[in-house]
Amino acid sequence: MSATPDGPALARPGIAADRFRALFEPRGVLVAGASTHPGKFGFVSLHNILACGYEGKVFATNRDGAEVLGIQTVADIDDLPDGEIDLVFVCTPAAANPDLLRACAKNGITAAFIASAGYGEAGEAGLAAQADLVALADELGILLAGPNGQGVVSPPARLCAQIVGPFPPAGHIGIASQSGNFVSSFENYAQLTGVGVSRAVSAGNAAAVTVPDYLEYYADDPQTRVALAYVESVGDGRTFVERLRGVAERKPVVIVKGGATAGGQRAAASHTGALASDDRVFDGAVRQSGVSRARTVEEGFEVAATFASQPLPAGNRVVVVTTVGGWGVAAADAIAGTDLELAVLPDDLMASIDGLLPPRWSRNNPVDMAGGETRDTVPEIMRLAASHPAVDAVIFLGMGIQSNQAKLMREGPFYPDHGLERIVAFHERQDARYAEAAAEVSDATGKPVLVATELAATSPDNPGPAAVRASGRLCYPSADRAVVALDHLWRRSRWLSRRGLT
């Protein structure tokens, strides 16, 4: 499912937020075109709605009125009770859909997700059918999502109305995408990291409801803290960024742009025009609008997850706390490539750390503890650094190393003898404590405290990353990626404050 240019739709006025309730918080759902064949969308969508624990009423239509997954389907919508259904998930062929929408409207349904293909992506006739469907939905007062879309997911309502997995954990990231499979990608990252999703929707052909429409709804939606979008085409670029700016003034907006290199430089009479590649103009426009642009899909998710789970820094001075020297050096290098700065350790903070560590510690930022930490050192140093007025954010590195060793011990032939049981428990408890302390310190100080280790990717069950996940925050798979995410937070903070929006 890829995007089609959404020119005409962008000229439509914005959509009132309460109309989205039928899509994201429906009282009941109807699957139109339910199938008995487990390979068909009409089966899979019904399966996913039922299997993921949706608590509203579920109905289905089927040409033959067959029973599907224990649901007694009907052939005719008129046979369903009126006023119990808000959302129809449409898997029927395009030609059947106009009559279907009329019957839905009569039943009281006010939102439709059209998974059916055969519209704007399918040539002239498809485009005409799509225009007719939009006009009909407008006339009937139905919010029309899609067509040719993968589905809609709303974990707070336990709604998984989509034709593929996964069903992500509930959280605060609102996703809208011009590409269905990137909705899945973001959902997969949510599942891996535990930083969850409030709403996710594949815009499909975005015939009536476009990505900016969804983002504007997310600005109003109390479940959503950050909007995350994947786009390829933006139609009227000026309208697009003006609408995103309206969202960005209220909530963070993270955007991943596909086809960034597609529009090359053009032959132009002016030097300025020759330098105006599509991507450079797009990049400037989104910077101006306060939108956080991520270079890749994984960066997009990580930045959104950071906005969803960390406070904004008031400044750019970072303290890096590390149990291992090399990662501190790498973090310092990464910071040098951003708008962040390594904080100069103030004398009083230096003196406080001196009181906690043997003299071989780095006595500089990054704060390399050089193996001098004892039971309470790491939480205490994080607290000291984050509490200091000359520090705006903390990055902690080197968590999980002892638990990684503990895993070898636990799984080796000598466990639990030789004192292994006790030391394994100690190491695992310590790493979990570090993760908990990072979250507690961040909550107490109102400053971001980010934890990074490759174990988040290589060994997600390690007690360190697992405890970060349990705290609702992201465990970054490298110092560099934590730095990139924090840099996005700082740049948004600065964008807001320079414009008097904080």
Added chain:
Amino acid sequence: MPTLSEADSKELLATFGVPFPAERVVSTADDAVEAAGDIGFPVVVKLGGDGIAHKTERGLVRLGLGSADQVHAAATALLAAATADDGEVHLLVAPMLRATRELIAGLHDDDQFGMTVMLGVGGVLAEAVADVSFRLVPITPVDAEEMIDDLALQALLGPFRGEPAVDRTAVADVLLGLSDAAAGRHDIVSADLNPLLIVDGRPVAVDALVEVRS
């Protein structure tokens, strides 16, 4: 789209606060010599006219003229180089400014985003280096400052080879002037300030080309 002559381009943009060197438009070699005397040697003499957009490529710019004789000879040769297609032509006499740093700034009407303003690192390598920043018109002073921050070659903007740091407010004012010009004159299709020289830390546009809707 027709282009304005360099002199008319500068006159238009100067009304929006874009800084240009003091220069004179004359029509004869003798008047060019007199103008050069008033401005002070060395000077630059260029052939200008509505039909002339790319002077450098056609060899219609004579730099570093240090005497009345040199100015007279250059002016005579330039007038002789005019072709019938150039229409009405004139001579532009300007002070020869020396600068080690060059920026480029301009306006571009983008197909998707409409009118944009640009700042970049200039010079002959400008398009290869492509260290540029765009914003949609109109811009605010904060937008203008952030465009300067966007440039990767920040080292060029600090103290450089014995010259003072670039006056960032003055550069921002150039961008704001371009934005005002685009907002105030809807017939502008594009504009180039190329190069935007940094002289004693301050920006001065020594060439300008404005393209207008016919």
